[in-house]
Amino acid sequence: MTVDDILESLAFLDTWEDRYRFIIDLGRELPPMDEALKTDGSKVRGCMSQVWLVGTTDGAAPPRLHFLADSDALIVKGLIGVLLAIYQDRTPAEVLGTDIADVFERLGLEQHLSVNRRNGFYAMVERIKGIAREAAAA
Numbered sequence: 001m002t003v004d005d006i007l008e009s010l011a012f013l014d015t016w017e018d019r020y021r022f023i024i025d026l027g028r029e030l031p032p033m034d035e036a037l038k039t040d041g042s043k044v045r046g047c048m049s050q051v052w053l054v055g056t057t058d059g060a061a062p063p064r065l066h067f068l069a070d071s072d073a074l075i076v077k078g079l080i081g082v083l084l085a086i087y088q089d090r091t092p093a094e095v096l097g098t099d100i101a102d103v104f105e106r107l108g109l110e111q112h113l114s115v116n117r118r119n120g121f122y123a124m125v126e127r128i129k130g131i132a133r134e135a136a137a138a
Contacts, residue, residue, distance in 0.1 A: 001026070003085045003103060016112050020075065027077025030084070033070035046123030048116045049073035051080070053124060055131035062091045063135050067128060079121050082107065087128050092136035100125050 006026070013019045037054055044051040050072040057063035067088055069080045086103060087095050104110060104121070113121065 001081075001085050003082070003107075006082060006085055007106060010107065019108075019112075020078075023078035023082065024074045025078070026081030026085075027071075027074055027079075030070065030077055030081055031068065033068050037068065038070065044120075044123050044127050046126075047071075047076065047120035049076045049120065051076060051120065051124060053080075053127050055128065055135070057135050057138075058089075062093065063138075064089045064091055065095060065128075065132060065135055067131070069124070075117070076120065079117070080124065083121075083124055083128065092132040095132035096129060096136070 009022055010019050013022060033052060033054075038052045042052040042054045044053050051069065052071075053067060053069040055065050055067045057065055065087065067084055069084070071077045071080060086098060086100070090098075100122075109121070110118070
């Protein structure tokens, strides 16, 4: 699912309760993350919930990034689903060039997430961009 698909789906939903359910369903569709990957090193700092995120590259030139993530909170898993729709299988330059604040605003999340959830969302973005910077430098 792309971010445009998510935007289109959210536009058809009348209430934020329905939109939250949709976002939570995105999280339920995440591929499972092996428990062995849920380490202190893969934990995202700045999130109130437990969040683990790892990234790999495909070896192409330029490389494409693939992310795997999980959380112990349903809404956060949904936000991970949103982030993967934005960043999954993109090049480091595409990841670093994405205006996430614009996407966040277009999704309508700014006024519908608590400050703590918003901070956690941006902490996940920073982790993803850090992985992209490492891949670009390699």
